Amino acid sequence: MRVIIFGAGGIGGAVGGHLARVGHDVVLIARPGHVKAINDNGLRLVTPGQTYVLHVPAVEGPEKISFGPDDVVFLCAKGQHTEEAMRQLRAVTADVPVFCFQNGVRNEELVSRQFPRAYGVMVRIAGVYLTDGEVTCRRDPPGWLTMGCYPSGTDSLLETVAGGLRSAGFLVKVSPDVMRYKWGKLVMAVSNAVYSLTNANRRDVDFIIQATQKEMEGLLAKAGIAWISDEDQAKEWPETVMPLRGQLILKVKDSTWQSLARRQGTVESDFLNGEVVRLARRLGTKAPVNKGLVTLSEEMARKRELPGKYTPAELAALLGISRGT
Template sequence: MAERFIVYGAGAVGGSLGGLLHRAGHEVVLIARGAHLAAIRSNGLRLVTGGGTETLSIPAVSSPAELDGAPGDVVLLAMKSMNTEAALRDLAAVVDRDTPIVCVQNGVANERAALRLFPEVYGVCVMFPATHLEPGVVEPRAWPVPAILDLGRYPADVDETAETLAAEFRSAGCHAEPRPDIMRWKYTKLLMNLGNAVDATIQPGDGVAEILDRVRAEGVEVLAAAGIPHVSMAEDGARRGDILRIGGAGRSGSSSWQSLARGTGAIETDYLNGEIVLLGRLHGVPTPINERIRALANAFAREGRAPGSEPAARFLAGLR
């Protein structure tokens, strides 16, 4: 059993999982920043679920430098992928080399980055609808099961730590299965997350379904050319079933939509659609629609544009 979970990135997913683990009796410390950190320190973390709202008193710090690494620590990385490498360098200066690093993140680049610095790395296929739009507040939007968090040792294995982590995630109310082929699942999740930039930038309505179909078709073609296996959408759908029942009021949007709504000035698209662009370039597969949506999402973040404000027709016209 982990003696302490260090949740690095206490936003929608990290904050929600940290809060749920804390509720289940685990020792948790959150690493957050800015107004979110200040709110947690002043008023606690407000966890809004289908079961009600709780304010949780969880220790929170601004960086690993404020922590003393200890045997039994487990680090849950939950920041956006563009922040992972800097976070890993900060961790390496503080935590023990053999500390398990668990990538509770979208994309497929985080595990490899972690393995450069730490030998004990685990990937998690994150199915966790959650919202973080207000400092100090996180909202898991599925209830009574808030998330499916299947995991495995990177690059491919199940060991005692993976079994233990799955049990601890289950103790927090999540579904979790250890999987020796976790990256096959994460590449399918990557295909699904190609729609995040579409959700973040394109106006709802006619044309959105076409854009989604095209970005994912490019993704499937690229993975085939690269020889990268992934589970079928049918297998993924069977795993999800009707486990995650979404509730809550108001517009939540993808994690990329939330980045724009909060005006963070950054977005994860380079590690989602950009992963397909990179693989396409490496294997000679054109990826014009993923490249265009990647560039558009970055422009939205850089310029502070409102999410969902690009007409689909104008976006599609730029491809012809």
């Protein structure tokens, strides 16, 4: 099995780096500057216990790869890039399994339009990509993953892929109902925009996060969408709450924060908070808090503004939230 990492940033670089570290065949697809740095000097993978320099081949697009029957694609690009990534991939191969290592719940459906073998992956990896040629994986174990066929089910390939990831140190669970886990992760991820807009710690923005998540949870209940909370996941899978063997404490925050910090011009908020807005629309109602977060974060991205434009109080006022909300 050869693993093609499509989007070798914080998540993709961490997954690809750890797989390469233990001898798996890996190819990275990334942005030009990142590709040049990796090919010139190797991928620098920073972990709590050690820093590795890994000589992994990197290319700028799938057209540079000759695909074979043993290839699998790990799609690690942010949601706003999924459709373009699939167009590029479809131009060079008609049939390859695609695993969506992404936040949100819409990517799998987009992938399945082009490739019938689509898989969902709920990702909990603290990856950081700010400098070309370097990725930091802040935890040991490096992360935990729940994966399954889309829209449901399991197969033998899942077990093969899970085994490879486990050999690289990841905790992996195969589930026939993976989207329930991805909806649960989305309940957490709608907070990304709050951290990115304020650059504040959890204590100072907790009341905003609670309002954001409460709005989403109410819509999920109304729509009858099943999701799994962190508390329920911990009961199912106790290993995910065991003490870490190691951890790097950095000021860097989530993937949306990193996109703003790199001034990339786009963020994935429409695939996170925007999903809540679309769900509200389907139910004939509104999600003003999540809609406001999409609008503000996308505006900051377009203007290439750095994280922390608003204080918690300013953001709360813009969203119509009070501490008693």
